[in-house]
Amino acid sequence: MAIDDIKKFIAEKDLHAETRFVPKMLNQIGKPYPEKIAVIGAGPAGMSCAYYLAVKGYPVTVFEKEKVLGGMLTMGIPSFRLDKAVVNAEIDILREIGVEFKTGVEVGKDVTLAQLREQGYKAFYLAIGASRGTAVGCPGDDLDGVYTGIDFLREVNIGNKPELGDSVAVIGGGNVAIDVARSAVRLGAKDVTLIYRRGRDEMPAADDEVAEAEEEGVKLRFLSAPVEILGDGKVSSIKLELMRLGEPDEKGRRKPVGTGEFETIPVTAVISAIGQKIDMCGINEGSGMQFARNGAVLADSVTYQTGEADVFAGGDVVTGPSFAIDAIAAGKEGAVSIHRYVHKHTLTLGRDRRDYKALDKSNVALALSSFDNAPRQKAASASVEEAKKTFADLRGTLTEEQIKKEADRCLGCGAVSIDEYMCIGCGICTTKCKFDAIRLEKVSDYKADSYFKLLANIAGNAPVAVGNMVAKKISLRK
Numbered sequence: 252m253a254i255d256d257i258k259k260f261i262a263e264k265d266l267h268a269e270t271r272f273v274p275k276m277l278n279q280i281g282k283p284y285p286e287k288i289a290v291i292g293a294g295p296a297g298m299s300c301a302y303y304l305a306v307k308g309y310p311v312t313v314f315e316k317e318k319v320l321g322g323m324l325t326m327g328i329p330s331f332r333l334d335k336a337v338v339n340a341e342i343d344i345l346r347e348i349g350v351e352f353k354t355g356v357e358v359g360k361d362v363t364l365a366q367l368r369e370q371g372y373k374a375f376y377l378a379i380g381a382s383r384g385t386a387v388g389c390p391g392d393d394l395d396g397v398y399t400g401i402d403f404l405r406e407v408n409i410g411n412k413p414e415l416g417d418s419v420a421v422i423g424g425g426n427v428a429i430d431v432a433r434s435a436v437r438l439g440a441k442d443v444t445l446i447y448r449r450g451r452d453e454m455p456a457a458d459d460e461v462a463e464a465e466e467e468g469v470k471l472r473f474l475s476a477p478v479e480i481l482g483d484g485k486v487s488s489i490k491l492e493l494m495r496l497g498e499p500d501e502k503g504r505r506k507p508v509g510t511g512e513f514e515t516i517p518v519t520a521v522i523s524a525i526g527q528k529i530d531m532c533g534i535n536e537g538s539g540m541q542f543a544r545n546g547a548v549l550a551d552s553v554t555y556q557t558g559e560a561d562v563f564a565g566g567d568v569v570t571g572p573s574f575a576i577d578a579i580a581a582g583k584e585g586a587v588s589i590h591r592y593v594h595k596h597t598l599t600l601g602r603d604r605r606d607y608k609a610l611d612k613s614n615v616a617l618a619l620s621s622f623d624n625a626p627r628q629k630a631a632s633a634s635v636e637e638a639k640k641t642f643a644d645l646r647g648t649l650t651e652e653q654i655k656k657e658a659d660r661c662l663g664c665g666a667v668s669i670d671e672y673m674c675i676g677c678g679i680c681t682t683k684c685k686f687d688a689i690r691l692e693k694v695s696d697y698k699a700d701s702y703f704k705l706l707a708n709i710a711g712n713a714p715v716a717v718g719n720m721v722a723k724k725i726s727l728r729k
């Protein structure tokens with residue numbers, strides 16, 4: 252199913268100020284809680300945590316070191332893939348439900364956790380992401396015209412145009428490298444080459460995004476690793492070592508091994524998209540937090556509590572670079588924990604670990620032939636030639652007609668089923684569901700006998716039953 256497109260269609264309805272959903276405060280006491288909560292970092296993890304806490308009725312302040320809110324959604328992902336207006340409309344809802352934002356405040360440097368505790372904050376959600384890029388790490392990577400992908404995309408996203416010249420080398424094979432390369436095309440670079448040290452099969456970037464980049468003219472060069480960036484103050488060329496694939500590494504991917512052969516190609520800019528680092532900005536100093544070898548904050552996998560009892564953490568700062576949806580889910584769970592923590596409830600009882608169990612497809616009783624084989628619906632979009640000239644998102648939205656066709660393709664294997672032995676058909680669930688998602692429908696016409704008729708039936712059977720019992724007793728005595 253084209254689930255992204257279906258969600259986009261629905262979400263677009265929610266973008267309009269007059270029709271959008273602004274949740275009301277939901278808590279058992281009917282008035283706001285007094286405990287102040289601080290969220291550090293305004294990316295998807297922090298925003299999600301702030302949202303659920305504010306809906307619960309907490310006064311929430313989000314501290315963000317940049318001037319712009321949204322984290323990697325506004326400062327990383329290019330606008331041709333995620334329109335900033337969409338993210339900003341979501342942020343407006345947080346403002347409407349009372350979340351306070353303090354931008355330009357770097358926690359750890361401008362204010363410490365200890366100072367925030369003194370200001371009365373009762374718990375913290377640490378969601379500072381993995382916001383530093385990784386340099387190429389070879390001689391010459393400090394020349395003019397050398398950028399990290401994260402810095403480059405941040406500049407582009409805030410409306411600046413880094414000087415690239417005509418020929419750009421992008422180092423890396425992941426999704427960030429693809430975003431960098433496609434952004435370089437849109438900034439007018441004539442020759443953009445993605446340089447990856449392994450082969451096409453080992454490339455971690457999503458296939459559809461690689462295909463889109465190639466359609467826009469990005470060249471892919473495999474089995475090549477940078478060893479030196481050359482230039483006199485400013486980049487003029489890059490020296491590459493040609494690689495071959497050796498034994499698999501601990502993740503099962505074959506390791507690139509240098510062949511000892513080199514090639515130097517002329518370039519006007521080099522952008523490294525080979526990873527992201529976590530920068531604690533001093534927040535950890537003097538704290539009881541613990542860290543993994545890659546710098547990620549160690550937090551409980553269910554409660555997200557860190558070594559500091561009042562500090563919960565989630566998103567990329569815990570997992571390392573991951574996906575927005577994981578950060579959003581972590582923020583929601585963080586809000587549950589913080590609510591329990593400030594009310595001194597157990598943090599763990601009844602928590603859903605959301606363990607993923609793959610569907611055993613060999614045992615699915617689905618008669619696939621009985622479903623129609625309608626093709627996946629595609630939204631009408633602009634041509635590649637148009638798309639590559641602009642940072643605007645020119646991908647279309649499915650029409651209502653297409654949405655119906657697409658939704659009809661659902662095999663319904665995720666449909667909720669009712670346990671007929673447990674459901675007594677009282678219908679209370681239909682009145683309790685906040686989203687009006689449960690409907691009670693009569694599917695059979697079975698009519699139970701009335702109570703009095705039931706009594707009359709029992710009474711009618713009684714003489715026979717008593718006679719049987721007496722006969723049984725007599726036969727036992729014999």
Ligand SMILES: Cc1cc2nc3c(=O)[nH]c(=O)nc-3n(C[C@H](O)[C@H](O)[C@H](O)COP(=O)(O)OP(=O)(O)OC[C@H]3O[C@@H](n4cnc5c(N)ncnc54)[C@H](O)[C@@H]3O)c2cc1C
Nearest residue numbers: 292294295296316322323327358380566567573574575578
């Ligand atoms: C180029 C790029 C493309 C991506 N594409 C996709 C995609 O297509 N789909 C997808 O699902 N995911 C994508 N991701 C990953 C996704 O964006 C991240 O997984 C997600 O944003 C992580 O959310 P977060 O809230 O943990 O951190 P972030 O989004 O990084 O937010 C952290 C926030 O904390 C702030 N901060 C940092 N330190 C401090 C401090 N000391 N004080 C106050 N504030 C601080 C930062 O400025 C930032 O705003 C992409 C990432 C990048 C870089």
